[in-house]
Amino acid sequence: MATTPEPSTILNIEGLHVSYPVYETAPVRALRGIDLQVREGENIGLVGESGSGKTTLARAIMQLISRPGRVDSGRIEFAGRDLSKLSEEELRAIRGDDIAMVIPNPRTELNPLVTVGKQIANVARYHLSLPRKEADAMAMAMLDAVQIPDPKRRFKAYPHELSGGMAQRVVMAIALICSPRFIISDDATSGLDVTVQTQVLELLQDLVQQQGASMLFITRDIGITAHYCHQVAIIYAGEIVEIADTASFFDNPQHPYSVMLLSAFSHNPKLRGMWSKPEELIENAEAGGGCLFAGRCVRASDTCLKEHPKMRSIRPGHGVRCHHPVER
Amino acid sequence: MSVVLSVQNLIKHFPIAGSRSVVQAVNNVSFSVSRGETLALVGESGSGKTTVGRCILGLIDPTGGEITFQGNRIDKRNNVRSRHLRGKIQLVFQEPAESLDPRIRIGVTIGEPLRSLGSAREDRDKQVREMARRVGLEEEALYQYPAELSAGQQQRVGIARAIITDPELIVLDEPTSALDPTARSEVIDLLITLQKELDTAYLFISHDLSTVRYLSHRVAVMYLGMIVEQGSSQDIFSRPRHPYSIGLLSSVLLPNPRLERHSEVSLQGEIPSPIDLPNGCFLASRCPFVEAQCSERMPDADDIGSGHLVHCFKHRDVIDDEKGTLDYYERFQAEAEKLLSSGQQ
Numbered sequence: 001m002a003t004t005p006e007p008s009t010i011l012n013i014e015g016l017h018v019s020y021p022v023y024e025t026a027p028v029r030a031l032r033g034i035d036l037q038v039r040e041g042e043n044i045g046l047v048g049e050s051g052s053g054k055t056t057l058a059r060a061i062m063q064l065i066s067r068p069g070r071v072d073s074g075r076i077e078f079a080g081r082d083l084s085k086l087s088e089e090e091l092r093a094i095r096g097d098d099i100a101m102v103i104p105n106p107r108t109e110l111n112p113l114v115t116v117g118k119q120i121a122n123v124a125r126y127h128l129s130l131p132r133k134e135a136d137a138m139a140m141a142m143l144d145a146v147q148i149p150d151p152k153r154r155f156k157a158y159p160h161e162l163s164g165g166m167a168q169r170v171v172m173a174i175a176l177i178c179s180p181r182f183i184i185s186d187d188a189t190s191g192l193d194v195t196v197q198t199q200v201l202e203l204l205q206d207l208v209q210q211q212g213a214s215m216l217f218i219t220r221d222i223g224i225t226a227h228y229c230h231q232v233a234i235i236y237a238g239e240i241v242e243i244a245d246t247a248s249f250f251d252n253p254q255h256p257y258s259v260m261l262l263s264a265f266s267h268n269p270k271l272r273g274m275w276s277k278p279e280e281l282i283e284n285a286e287a288g289g290g291c292l293f294a295g296r297c298v299r300a301s302d303t304c305l306k307e308h309p310k311m312r313s314i315r316p317g318h319g320v321r322c323h324h325p326v327e328r
Numbered sequence: 329m330s331v332v333l334s335v336q337n338l339i340k341h342f343p344i345a346g347s348r349s350v351v352q353a354v355n356n357v358s359f360s361v362s363r364g365e366t367l368a369l370v371g372e373s374g375s376g377k378t379t380v381g382r383c384i385l386g387l388i389d390p391t392g393g394e395i396t397f398q399g400n401r402i403d404k405r406n407n408v409r410s411r412h413l414r415g416k417i418q419l420v421f422q423e424p425a426e427s428l429d430p431r432i433r434i435g436v437t438i439g440e441p442l443r444s445l446g447s448a449r450e451d452r453d454k455q456v457r458e459m460a461r462r463v464g465l466e467e468e469a470l471y472q473y474p475a476e477l478s479a480g481q482q483q484r485v486g487i488a489r490a491i492i493t494d495p496e497l498i499v500l501d502e503p504t505s506a507l508d509p510t511a512r513s514e515v516i517d518l519l520i521t522l523q524k525e526l527d528t529a530y531l532f533i534s535h536d537l538s539t540v541r542y543l544s545h546r547v548a549v550m551y552l553g554m555i556v557e558q559g560s561s562q563d564i565f566s567r568p569r570h571p572y573s574i575g576l577l578s579s580v581l582l583p584n585p586r587l588e589r590h591s592e593v594s595l596q597g598e599i600p601s602p603i604d605l606p607n608g609c610f611l612a613s614r615c616p617f618v619e620a621q622c623s624e625r626m627p628d629a630d631d632i633g634s635g636h637l638v639h640c641f642k643h644r645d646v647i648d649d650e651k652g653t654l655d656y657y658e659r660f661q662a663e664a665e666k667l668l669s670s671g672q673q
Contacts, residue, residue, distance in 0.1 A: 050479075103567065164373075167596050182384040188487075193372035194372075195372060195575055195595050196372075196598055197582070199596075220509075221581070222579035223580070223583045226581065226584055227581050227584045227585060233622075246585055247585060250583065250585050261509060261510070262667075262668065264509035264512065264513045266664045266665070267542040268661065272513055272517075273666060312599065328670050
């Protein structure tokens with residue numbers, strides 16, 4: 001947790017809509033009005049299924065939505081600056097320097113023809129305008145910090161010579177070398193084995209905390225957020241449906257979708273059956289303008305099919321977008 | 329229970345071109361699977377799980393050891409492709425989308441295994457419909473292409489294709505790792521239901537321990553081509569004895585912040601390369617309990633009751649039995665049930 005008494009908001013997203021046009025049909029609305037605030041020193045976990053808009057959100061924050069995808073409306077403020085108003089040059093200075101991203105599949109994303117040491121050092125040379133020697137020394141220190149054994153030798157290694165866990169550490173070194181204030185981790189540990197995953201997560205958490213940075217931790221695995229995040233946000237079909245402090249969320253999940261996600265981990269088919277509809281009963285509820293989850297929801301009523309629920313606060317720090325939140 | 333598959337001292341080494349060293353992918357693995365039983369092979373990537381699966385299908389020839397399927401030896405000449413074994417052992421793959429032909433309709437894909445068994449066309453159609461019903465696919469899905477289905481449905485197709493020949497053994501190679509949690513639990517439920525109906529033996533290869541806990545009767549933990557511990561699912565999850573099993577189990581993150589991971593045993597580093605393995609215990613370089621004899625020779629299997637085998641010199645000191653169960657899944661289950669069973673309309 002941050003040590004400052006009143007941590008200020010570092011990232012502020014308001015009403016963000018992103019869509020991808022599709023030939024001859026309506027565009028795919030990947031994000032439908034995302035509101036999200038991240039305070040300084042805070043680590044927020046964003047959980048959703050594949051296709052729920054997690055990666056689009058990460059790319060939108062980085063201002064990297066590529067054509068034909070477009071930001072329809074909404075604003076993204078980073079440390080008080082509206083990112084959409086900045087020039088490409090100003091953005092380049094922010095990306096990697098203030099906002100960094102830890103990507104999945106490190107072995108495909110790293111440049112296979114450049115040694116990993118050089119790839120790390122290049123970031124420092126560009127963003128911090130350091131001479132080569134100093135950048136190299138800094139990269140070496142970074143390799144050490146992410147606990148890569150024998151960093152002197154690995155400095156000269158090519159990505160294919162590293163194991164998955166080590167390549168992931170290299171990507172972390174690249175993300176962290178400029179001491180960014182905000183880190184986005186996009187499903188960064190999903191390709192790793194469980195024993196390596198916990199090591200990498202611990203390390204990432206330690207380094208982020210040391211630097212006093214904030215993190216948006218995007219994942220499909222709700223289990224990770226329980227142990228490594230201060231806040232949990234659940235995203236469904238491009239909308240945040242529930243957001244809460246970790247303890248509050250896991251003690252008292254409110255949205256039927258959150259409960260369904262949690263029940264999927266349960267070994268009790270009866271419990272799961274209670275919270276999820278069989279596949280053949282699932283219908284598309286989008287057309288009616290109601291709740292996007294209504295078609296899959298076991299608690300759906302007529303109101304849900306007609307009226308789109310607004311995000312409302314159940315108690316301080318716990319918001320839910322549902323007409324019939326689960327009461328206990 | 330009758331044993332369907334028995335593997336004795338299986339060894340598989342892959343030579344490395346231009347070198348005398350070999351990749352020791354599987355080192356002396358023994359286990360058996362009976363009718364209606366699920367044996368899970370768990371371990372990190374590179375531990376040899378998939379190689380064991382491929383040897384069982386006879387797709388690669390073992391370097392040593394014996395694989396017996398219903399009394400018949402399986403090797404390169406006598407394998408799933410041989411006439412008398414065709415359709416008896418089936419495989420379900422990891423990536424459902426990639427294991428289906430994108431240009432063949434679902435119905436044809438499901439019926440394909442029957443073609444090589446020489447069944448008549450009408451017969452085949454009837455069976456395809458029956459299988460689709462069993463795995464919970466709509467009839468119209470039979471006329472669709474794989475890309476039109478969700479990942480969960482695609483995996484149902486993979487399962488339908490496997491069970492259509494009424495196999496004795498199904499090798500499930502990480503069938504759920506590519507699926508979202510909700511689809512995953514549905515596929516697991518389906519596999520359990522089918523096993524009860526068909527009395528098939530499953531060899532379930534996975535690194536997803538929460539799935540393994542739920543699905544399997546027995547568990548074998550693999551590390552660098554060796555089964556370091558095997559026993560009933562209950563024993564392995566509540567009283568693991570091998571430092572590696574404990575480390576593996578404590579790495580799983582359950583969605584409950586209060587279930588702190590037991591940190592007594594933490595594994596350092598990563599799985600070493602399987603080339604030129606040391607003489608001693610393979611875990612010696614990562615194990616917090618390591619002592620002199622560990623790097624000298626490989627510990628033999630120690631039977632600690634009811635078929636619970638452990639390869640470790642110090643397994644008695646690793647876990648304090650007084651502390652009772654370590655089964656975090658059970659605690660998680662209990663808490664989840666309390667939490668989730670309330671608040672229904």
